[in-house]
Amino acid sequence: MKYADDSLVLHTDFYELNMMYTYWQQGIAERNAVFEVYFRTLPFGSGFAVFAGLEHVVKYLQDLKFTDDDIAYLRETTPYPEAFLTYLKDMAFTCTVRSAVEGDLVFNNEPIMQVEGPLAQAQLVETAILNMLNYQTLVATKAARIRAVVGDDPLMEFGTRRAQETEAAIWGTRAAYIGGFNSTSNVRAGKLFGIPISGTHAHALVQAYRDDYQAFKAYAEVNHDVTFLVDTYDTLRSGVPAAIKVAREMGDRIDFQAVRIDSGDMAYISKRVRQQLDEAGFTDTKIVASNDLDENTIQSLKMQGAKIDVWGVGTKVITAYDHPALGAVYKLVSIEDETGAMVDTIKLSSNAEKVSTPSKKQVWRITRHSNGKSEGDYIARAEEEVAGLDELYMFHPSYPYINKTVRDFDARPVLRLIFDQGEQVYQLPNLSDIREFCLRSVDSLWDEYTRVLNPQEYPVDLSQTLWDNKMDLIKHVKTKVAKQQL
Numbered sequence: 001m002k003y004a005d006d007s008l009v010l011h012t013d014f015y016e017l018n019m020m021y022t023y024w025q026q027g028i029a030e031r032n033a034v035f036e037v038y039f040r041t042l043p044f045g046s047g048f049a050v051f052a053g054l055e056h057v058v059k060y061l062q063d064l065k066f067t068d069d070d071i072a073y074l075r076e077t078t079p080y081p082e083a084f085l086t087y088l089k090d091m092a093f094t095c096t097v098r099s100a101v102e103g104d105l106v107f108n109n110e111p112i113m114q115v116e117g118p119l120a121q122a123q124l125v126e127t128a129i130l131n132m133l134n135y136q137t138l139v140a141t142k143a144a145r146i147r148a149v150v151g152d153d154p155l156m157e158f159g160t161r162r163a164q165e166t167e168a169a170i171w172g173t174r175a176a177y178i179g180g181f182n183s184t185s186n187v188r189a190g191k192l193f194g195i196p197i198s199g200t201h202a203h204a205l206v207q208a209y210r211d212d213y214q215a216f217k218a219y220a221e222v223n224h225d226v227t228f229l230v231d232t233y234d235t236l237r238s239g240v241p242a243a244i245k246v247a248r249e250m251g252d253r254i255d256f257q258a259v260r261i262d263s264g265d266m267a268y269i270s271k272r273v274r275q276q277l278d279e280a281g282f283t284d285t286k287i288v289a290s291n292d293l294d295e296n297t298i299q300s301l302k303m304q305g306a307k308i309d310v311w312g313v314g315t316k317v318i319t320a321y322d323h324p325a326l327g328a329v330y331k332l333v334s335i336e337d338e339t340g341a342m343v344d345t346i347k348l349s350s351n352a353e354k355v356s357t358p359s360k361k362q363v364w365r366i367t368r369h370s371n372g373k374s375e376g377d378y379i380a381r382a383e384e385e386v387a388g389l390d391e392l393y394m395f396h397p398s399y400p401y402i403n404k405t406v407r408d409f410d411a412r413p414v415l416r417l418i419f420d421q422g423e424q425v426y427q428l429p430n431l432s433d434i435r436e437f438c439l440r441s442v443d444s445l446w447d448e449y450t451r452v453l454n455p456q457e458y459p460v461d462l463s464q465t466l467w468d469n470k471m472d473l474i475k476h477v478k479t480k481v482a483k484q485q486l
Ligand SMILES: Nc1ncnc2c1ncn2[C@@H]1O[C@H](COP(=O)(O)OP(=O)(O)OP(=O)(O)O)[C@@H](O)[C@H]1O
Pocket: 262, 263, 264, 265, 266, 267, 268, 290, 291, 292, 293, 297, 300, 301, 304
């Protein structure tokens, strides 16, 4: 490689650099700008999403510096003048970042991260931030849906071999853990993040001995805690009987923890396996299932009364198989004008849902005192005071006749201060605390929003001030466009 891979600052789309160059040449690079991240549609038909990716974003922003090799590469490949390259080289990150915290629930059409600062810098970080948040939020959400159907059963993450390359496996398994998995098969993720590691064995072990009994025996002679994979040849006629035989022979020298099944009709087979194990006296030995599982197959297996105690899930969680992109966007909502005043900006669309909501905002999670359940999210202008109000009028932003007045509530700000003018003020929490927070957050939603199939739409409402401001700006832009046409 000609240049050292020594920073993530060029992990950006070229158009961000071209815009930065324009801002710089035109003298507006240092104007204050506010960008917000949001997505328009909840993935997987889910009623909620789990926010993840902040730790990676924080690490990226902490190190945001153009290195000598970055500059040398730009000098060779772009027409940028030396003075602009010097500007980049001297750039230090001075933005203020507010964000949802990992493990919190987030919903469509609300800001989940906000970057405020010099226009050029805030523009540069769009691509990497979206790259990290889109993927990790997607996987954490898929994981939480799977957790929602398994109840308290142990859930093992097996996805590395199917992940979209190495970094996706690492950050993906971390996101799956946040969403409620108990462990990962990826040993490096265990080392990096402290995620508990777990694992059984593969068909290769049985194939190496060309015999279930010989393989299990060999495995049991050198491992104390054993889970045998019983479906290599014939689960009921060979795999389980061989496992039982070895367990009897080894007695107390092993802990016969489980058998794993990885093919076939898992409802039928698991019931028969349970029967065989129970009849042999191994009533505490668990049954692990894997094979292209996700929340839909698991829910179906549960309904069929499958005797499965532990779930191994890989491909479908790590690749977010049935909804491969979250679609979060990064939009300019406010910018400093030539007089130094902040002015709100809007992006129009013929589709009402796609019209952006102008202004720098805060999201308030409204929760009833009496039962701790979330009533909805209330998006207000950043400076609006919501926490101290006695009652709150909440209305659907597209269908205002859907409304309610809430009393006796807590209002919690979802966006927290992470960087204050470039200085990190938020301490990254421990990963297991993030996971616990996620489980509690999902619990704070009514079941109507957490069910995996056709959940109710969680209310995400705009304050009256924000709504009026949006309508005014739409009118203003339309009038301006009409005048230009004349
Ligand atoms: N009783 C069941 N109800 C619903 N889905 C099931 C049931 N049993 C298995 N499945 C799922 O059906 C799919 C079966 O896939 P597939 O046909 O590839 O399995 P297989 O042929 O038995 O295994 P393999 O190809 O890995 O040897 C998997 O996603 C599995 O999780």
